[in-house]
Amino acid sequence: MNFDGLPAQLPRFLAELAANNERAWFQAHRDEYVAAVRDPLRALVAALAPAMLEIDPAFDVNPQGAAVSRINRDVRFSRDKSPYRITQWLCFKRHGEGWQEHPAYFLEIGPNGWRHGMGCYALPPAANKAMRSVILARPGRYRDALEQAHDAGFHVEGELYARPKLPDGLEPVLVEWLSRKSPFLVANRPLEPVLFNSGLIDELRTRWVALAPFYALLR
Template sequence: MSFGGFTSEALKFLLENRFNNSKDWYDSHKDIYKQYVYNPFVGLITELAPTMTEIDSQLLTIPSKLISRVRRDTRFTKDKSLYRDNAWLVFLRDKSQMSSAPCFWFEIGQSGSSYGLGYYGAEASSMANMREMILNSHPKFISALKCYESQNTFVIGGEMYKRSKFPDQPENLKTWLDRKNIYFECVQNDFSLAFSKELPDILKNGFTRLKPIYEFLCAVELYNK
């Protein structure tokens, strides 16, 4: 299936689905979800898959495993709304191979879109490994740092400690060291990218550019194991 682009109909469905908050409403409009949300994501994944397997041959590329569920898991949240008003894809390894896997993502929501690389929620052990590798100037980190500092598309993010745990380190290292979670994202506060048929090529270029950082995060997961 080729990628034909997202449209405002996708956002309209997602918003109305959350507003109605009803399984009956969703079931009666499932064909709209399939046409405007699910199928475009399948087409996007299909076009991205060859590039993603070049980045890492172990990345999953089966659409049904990569597209966000339309219904929310409300077991552990205060917000008990059944449906979300955004949707996304992730490329990551099978969790049986890497339980805390970094992932590439693209997300579309009511205010725009974003794409990038990182953890949804990094394990404390992963962040501890990362800090040790940074402090030891691990070659994978040196490549990742060079990658990040040589571009201006992606911005580092993730919750930071209120007080630096490494006050004597250079500022460019502290922005990695002092985080509880870490990701690298490009955010669009409009729909020019999400609605563009050039989206697959832009994501291919962006994800390929992030490859040294991805390889570092994979090395973090395997560190001392």
């Protein structure tokens, strides 16, 4: 797959889908979805695959598999019965692993902006406890990895504990991560020209390599 940038119509299509989130409209525009959304994201995965395999040779880089989001939402247990996802994403994770207990790289794009980074989506308490133990045992390695992530434009996000149980006297740089249920590193960005040309590959490759020490620490 060749990649020359995401199509300019990708965010426009998602905006139109947000305004017409129903099966009849989508079926009438399915070919546009394939051309403007699905296939370009698959091409981006294929273009990034060599660099991602250098970070972790176990990454699943199949562009037609779990690396690219499906357009259909699972509405079985949701109050929101809208059938289609407005935000589309791609991710790099190991074969057979979910986002729950293991770190993954991700990119999300919607009608009004995009973001990318690395972390866990819904970390179970036991896994979070284990991760916290690793960071507390290696604070210097954590600080170095976080500083490199900050220099590459990332910051820490994730839902905060109401009453985080932390050792006394922790420095703020440790509290920033350890006080969150499912912390992750992210760069939130508006729609911008780099999305729509081949320079997106170098942009992501450079910034994601900068996250590799943090990814290795979380592994």
